[in-house]
Structure formats: structure tokens, C-alpha cells
Amino acid sequence: MSHETLALTELEAIARRALCQSGVDLPAAEATCAALMAAERAGIASHGFARLPYYLDQLDSGKLNPRAVPTLTQRGAVVNVNADSGLAFPAVQRGLDRGMVLAQEFGVVAVAIGDSHHFGMAGYYAEQAARQGLVCIALSNGPAAMAPWGGNVPLYGTTPIAFASPRASDEPLVIDLSLSEVARGKIMLASQKKEAIPSGWAIDRDGNPTCDADAALAGSMAPAGGAKGAALALMVELLTAGLTGSHYGFQASSFFNVEGGAPHIAQLLLLLNPAFFSAGYVQHTEMLFSAMLAQPNVRLPGERRQATARQNSSSLSLPASLLEQLRFRAG
Known part of the structure; x- marks a missing residue:
């Protein structure tokens, strides 16, 4: 498979134009491109620009609402965002931005996003919060791809989970995994x-x-870890679709074709401000990290992705066939 190397700015411009050609407004296109770019730079191509043709097809078919206007409501330390059957990225980002502000007031904040879609790399959102000094857990359900333990008919999504924690002078600790x-x-x-x-x-x-x-x-x-992973996937379904009244995995349509209605899935972000719990959280966690790193062959979760992102700070190499599609869609 042949590849082509592009400057990040050129790649982002192509993707942004393609989204706008499919009816997405500029802020939503920018939020989407930022998330896809973060995944691509981190070396997670499966959650990067390879997803964009699927999004564009669904926008053009009406499965995704190109004119979606996310709405946000707040009740105390709980923020609810309705993604309006559109791209998840602008809705999740809006909820996260509000949640990070509220965490300074309330200490613990929950942000729930309903009527949503694929939100890319879960760690992208958790890491943003950690860079603001917050601990964050990010969860999402998705179209059925994993059977309950002992079964063979998929009911749960692969249910990504991310956790991020701030550090004193280094990149945040980021754990980003799928329960499959x-x-x-x-x-x-x-x-x-x-x-x-x-x-x-x-x-x-x-x-x-x-x-x-x-x-x-x-x-x-x-499921990762057998029965334990399947049980955790059930937990994520309840914390996302259950809390928001959105579709469970077995009700959601595919992210990868234009068949059916919008997936109507959900995400949950939990934000914790360490200052509300005890003084010196960051220094205290460094004791554990230092003990881990004192052992040979140990690295902290997320370090490899962060190193890859630094290497990809100016350009990226993508399949030529994918870039051909995106250029065509960009007009």
C-alpha cells in the first residue's frame, strides 16, 4: 500500500473542507479534525482519518445530522449534552469544556452526552482534563460488537475507557483501552x-x-479478561446509554455504513479536582510512578503514544488511497 506524507496543516485543511462540503459547520468540522488528528499523531490510525469517509457517507445520507446543534443543560455538578444525532466531537468537546470549569467549583462533575456517535480516541478528552490539573474518566458505548459472557450474539459495544491523571512536570498519565x-x-x-x-x-x-x-x-x-471484561462492558452500557436514555449497543446502528437511523449512543465523562480531596495529589502519585519506573522494562501507560505524537509534530504519512478519497470529497 503506497503512502503519502503531508504537513499537518494541509491534512487538516483537506479534512475540514470535506466535512464542510457535507454540510457541517466550521466549528464542528474543526472539533472533528482536532480529535482525528490527535489519534493519527498518536499512531492510532484506526481512530484517525480512516474514519472520515464513513462519517462523510453518513452525513451525506442523513444518517448523521450535518446541521446538528448540540444543546447543553446543567443541574448542579451534572451536565447533560444532547448531540442532536450529529457528529460526537463538537458535543463532547462542549461538555468537556463546561465540565472542566465546573470542576473548579464543585470538585466532582459528571458530563453525559446522549444521542451521540463515535467519539474517536477516548484518551483525547481525558488527557485534556489532566492538562488542566483534573483526574478524568471517559466512557462510551457503541454498536453491538461483543457478546455477553457465555453468549455468541453481540449485545455490547467494545466500550472504550480512558483514565488520565496530571503529573508535576511530565506528560499526563493516560490509560486508554477497549474492553474487547x-x-x-x-x-x-x-x-x-x-x-x-x-x-x-x-x-x-x-x-x-x-x-x-x-x-x-x-x-x-x-472481551478482554474474559468474564471480567464482559462485566465491565455491561457497566459501561449502564453508565452511558442507561443514564442518558440513549441506545444500548444492541439497538445502535453501525458506525461503518449508511443503513438504519442514527446510532443514538452515549458517552460519560467524570471529572475530579484533586484539590477537593487532599493537598499534594500530584506529588503523592509521583511516589507510585517512581516505584514503578525503578523496575526494569516498566513504562507508564500512554508514554509510547505521547512519544509517537511528538515525532509526528509536523507531518503524517497516510495511505494514498485514503488521501485520494478525502481530496475528492473536499472538492
Whole structure:
């Protein structure tokens, strides 16, 4: 597969124009591009610009509302955002921005986003909060891709979870993971490249382990940690779709085609201000990090992605076929 290297500014301009051509207003396009760029720079291509053609198709078909206007309501330390069946990025960013301000007043804030869509790399939002001195947990449900433990019919999404914590002089600690053995986007990429997937990533529709990416997509993702991962996925469904009245995974339409109505999924951001709990949180956590790093072969979660992002500070190499699509859509 041939690749082409572009300056970040040029890549962002192409993506922004493509979104605007599909009816998205400039602020929403900018919020979307910022999130996709963060994933791409971090080396998480499955959550980067490879997603954009799917978003554009859904915007053009009306499955996604191109003119969505997210609405925000606040009750004490709880913020509810309705994404209006549009792109998730502007809605989640608006809720996060409000939540970070409120955390200075209330100490603990919950931001729930309903009637939403795919929100990209969960750690993108958690890390923003950590850079403001806050501890953050970010959760999302998604279209069914993972069966309950013991079953073979997907009911839960792959339910990404991110956690971020501020540090004194270094990059924030960022844990970003999926409760499936791997992110579904990785299997999507393997399918597109006609590549096999490792054993243990998924089961086929009959409940048998498979290394065939297409069979995996038609079957079920394997939960990380077996029954424990499946139980945590249930918890995320309840904390997102359950709290907001949005669609559970088994009710949500696909992120990857134009069939059906909007997915109507949900996200939850929990923001904690350490100053409301005890003095010296950052210094105290460094004791644990130092003990970890004193052992050979240990690194902190998120360090590799942050190093990759620094390396990709001026340009990125993307598949030429993807860039051809985006340029065509940009007009």
C-alpha cells in the first residue's frame, strides 16, 4: 500500500473542507479534525482519518445530522449534552469544556452526552482534563460488537475507557483501552487490508475462535479478561446509554455504513479536582510512578503514544488511497 506524507496543516485543511462540503459547520468540522488528528499523531490510525469517509457517507445520507446543534443543560455538578444525532466531537468537546470549569467549583462533575456517535480516541478528552490539573474518566458505548459472557450474539459495544491523571512536570498519565481484546477498528483495518488477525481477538457467528477478519466482524469481539471484561462492558452500557436514555449497543446502528437511523449512543465523562480531596495529589502519585519506573522494562501507560505524537509534530504519512478519497470529497 503506497503512502503519502503531508504537513499537518494541509491534512487538516483537506479534512475540514470535506466535512464542510457535507454540510457541517466550521466549528464542528474543526472539533472533528482536532480529535482525528490527535489519534493519527498518536499512531492510532484506526481512530484517525480512516474514519472520515464513513462519517462523510453518513452525513451525506442523513444518517448523521450535518446541521446538528448540540444543546447543553446543567443541574448542579451534572451536565447533560444532547448531540442532536450529529457528529460526537463538537458535543463532547462542549461538555468537556463546561465540565472542566465546573470542576473548579464543585470538585466532582459528571458530563453525559446522549444521542451521540463515535467519539474517536477516548484518551483525547481525558488527557485534556489532566492538562488542566483534573483526574478524568471517559466512557462510551457503541454498536453491538461483543457478546455477553457465555453468549455468541453481540449485545455490547467494545466500550472504550480512558483514565488520565496530571503529573508535576511530565506528560499526563493516560490509560486508554477497549474492553474487547482489541479495538474493533483494528479488525476493520485488517479486513480492508485482507490480513489475518491473531487468535483470541474474536469469535465467529457460531461462537468459534477465528483468525479471519471478515468472520470476526460478522461474529463477536472477545472481551478482554474474559468474564471480567464482559462485566465491565455491561457497566459501561449502564453508565452511558442507561443514564442518558440513549441506545444500548444492541439497538445502535453501525458506525461503518449508511443503513438504519442514527446510532443514538452515549458517552460519560467524570471529572475530579484533586484539590477537593487532599493537598499534594500530584506529588503523592509521583511516589507510585517512581516505584514503578525503578523496575526494569516498566513504562507508564500512554508514554509510547505521547512519544509517537511528538515525532509526528509536523507531518503524517497516510495511505494514498485514503488521501485520494478525502481530496475528492473536499472538492
